[in-house]
Amino acid sequence: MSPSVGVVIPTRGDRPALLRQAVDAVLRQDYPGELHVVVVADGRSPHDVTGVPVRVLPNTLTPGLPGARNTGIAACDTDLIAFCDDDDLWLPGKLATQVRALTEAGGEFASCAIEVEHGRRRVTRLAGTTSVTAADLVRSRMMMVHSSTFLFSRGLLWPDESAPGGQNEDWDLALRAAKRRPLVHVDQPLVLVRWAGSHYAVRWTDRIAGLEWMLARHPELAADPRGAARIRGQLAFCHAALGERRAALRWALRALGARVLEPRVPIALAVAAGVVTAPTVVAALQQRGHGI
Template sequence: MSPSADIASPSVGVVIPTDGGRPEALARALRAVSAQDYPGSVEVIVVVDGGPVADVAEQVADVIAPARPLTPRPTAEGTPDAPLVRVLPNRRRPGLPGARNTGIEALSTDLVAFCDDDDEWLPGKLDAQVSALAAEPGAVFASCAIEVAYGSRRVPRHAGTARVTRAHLVRSRMVMVHSSTFLFRRGSLRVDESAPAGQNEDWDLALRAAGLRPIVNVDSPLVRVHWGASHYVARWADRIAGLEWMLARHPELTVDPRGAARIYGQLAFHHAALGHRREAGRWAWRAFAARRAEPRAPIALAVAARLVPARTVVSLLHTRGHGI
């Protein structure tokens, strides 16, 4: 922790990755960050991954100029040492993990926060998390509950605990421990850029964070997560690769029967969505063997048998604030 981290309101750097293809969503995310009533200084790094940097810079300027300015981070002389919002190209490995690490490297703040370009922070998010983190000696990482937005529906998702442990994250993916809720001490963690197609890099980061100390969780919905515009939702092959990467990286994920069955059921579903009936059946059997009540296994078999389209299943689950 840097010396200034001992002050009442540590400085916060916000990393927002984007490819420039969702200007309206990015504008919404920036407005939500700028509207935070936080007494400390805040910097924002918008990292452009593969898109036109100049175009994104113009989008950002259109949003920030008329908005209430974020508090600049002062130097020892008392003047800002950087623009309130900077737009940078991804200087690391292409993809979401590299973009996040580019933002982390560009910051000199006490804390780092993530916000996806299609999500939005709700009022009080930053202040509540910083206060919770400060109240927990030695804590390095914080999250909060979320509100899932899908069409006109809003569904809150709570963790049901003020401390998220590694055991929690092994037993369940815990969708509410979402990347747009992450707030952590700069220098404590980095994103693993080997995550295939950026899949599950946030789950991996949360697992590693919880391995250091339990994650401090503010169990109120302080981030609105917009489903339906995700780049990843139907990239079935990427999702398979991401789950296989997690199983290889975190072998303990197969120890808890409930957690293992969930992953096996997801693999069965993704293979079924691709028309891989044999692989879907194999993973569904493993899911049943681990936990007979695992609901994803029969759903995957129904998709494999072409009784229901995979996208229909996902859409129905999303209306309830859940994913597969």
């Protein structure tokens, strides 16, 4: 007998067409077990979220993405929980493939590879592995371990609502899960992640706070040279994007201290010097299916 699955889709209600597509893609999954879909309206009345044939609830916890997800989890009485962002699409076979892999491995938490869509371009992001460890997530954020790919045992873990601006709560959740047991990863693209119109792309202050929050919660991030250099390079870039040149230089030097060849350092310094703008860099990277 297939385990029941509760799918939590948080939304601000400001992109109804994408939300309907996300819900439809979930409902079209060819999955033999019970499937319950909950849309959580964050920051507005559920009555404003129309056109979706599923249960719509208000976020009754901390405003923001983690609180909305936790509201949805609390509303589900299922064996497993899955997430899907309101601008992403589950591809055919996503749920059945992941549940089968999770069951066969005796795992607790699963992810899968993704396709990243930016404009008219799609890029496949694979992990090159079927098992993701905590050490993997320390060395690299592994963007294919994306929240819209998450499938895990209900009651296992909850998103942390203290995440600043909801930043990195998904990375934190995956890392905490991987510290318990390696994630079961299906390395085929089963989710389409749409980057155009993301709520988080250029919120530099929130991104800085989110990275510092992760460093405080997971000290091992600063201990791994590659992971430390990556985060410090990101901090340098975010400060540069805000025009805070001194802070950008400070973090750039710290990144180089961890790893001399950290690629984010010259990019951050170019932004700080005004050679290129941060949005231009982000757009160019996203066209290639990458983030800063």
